Amino acid sequence: MLQNHAIAVVCSSNQNRSMEAHGLLSKKGYSVKSYGTGSVVKLPGRAAHQPNVYQFGTTYEDMYQDLMKKDPHLYTQNGILNMLDRNRRIKACPEQFQKAKEEFDIIFTVEERIYDAVLEELESRGTASYRPVQVINLEVKDNHEEATLGAFLLLKLCETMSRVEDLENEIEDIIQDFELHNGRTLLHTVAFY
Known part of the structure; x- marks a missing residue:
């Protein structure tokens, strides 16, 4: 199996x-x-050439909170906060x-x-x-x-x-x-x- x-x-x-x-x-x-x-974790930012960049090992929770501070409307609208919410329920951080x-x-x-x-x-x-x-x-x-x-x-x-x-x-x-x-x-x- x-x-x-x-x-x-x-x-x-x-x-x-x-x-x-x-x-x-x-x-x-x-x-x-x-x-x-x-080499790093990239999430979409306000513009295509300005991604949000994190180190591997940064928790999904920390990324979620960071984006909530930056622009909750944008990151809700583009689905990033929903994705991070799913991720943090699966495991702690990207590896x-x-x-x-x-x-x-x-x-x-x-x-x-x-x-x-x-x-x-x-x-x-x-x-x-x-x-x-x-x-x-x-x-x-x-x-x-x-x-x-x-x-x-x-x-x-x-x-x-x-x-x-x-x-x-x-x-x-x-x-x-x-x-x-x-x-x-x-x-x-x-x-x-």
């Missing part, structure tokens, strides 16, 4: 896409953690994938550059145990609607993967079937710890 597998979901800032999937998969009983690969010590069986990414960053990080660690990890990318645009859709697609993928006896030998068939039925292309690599 996939419920026994350790799953990670990775986006850039560990705010929207990874947290939406983290929340949904967790509710469905999967053992899941979420991360970001960015950076590069600092994660856990080993996972499956790592989902939501953008090709994040997929590349995860593979680069795993490769830079070197292989100690030669334990395989399935790294799968599903492109998800970074907006609230797409994050919700992406979370449901990842859940669908997890449910399919849960039904197989030998994930390593059946993963390619699962991916092909998913692509065919959902009209989405996945990237997939087996990496090693």
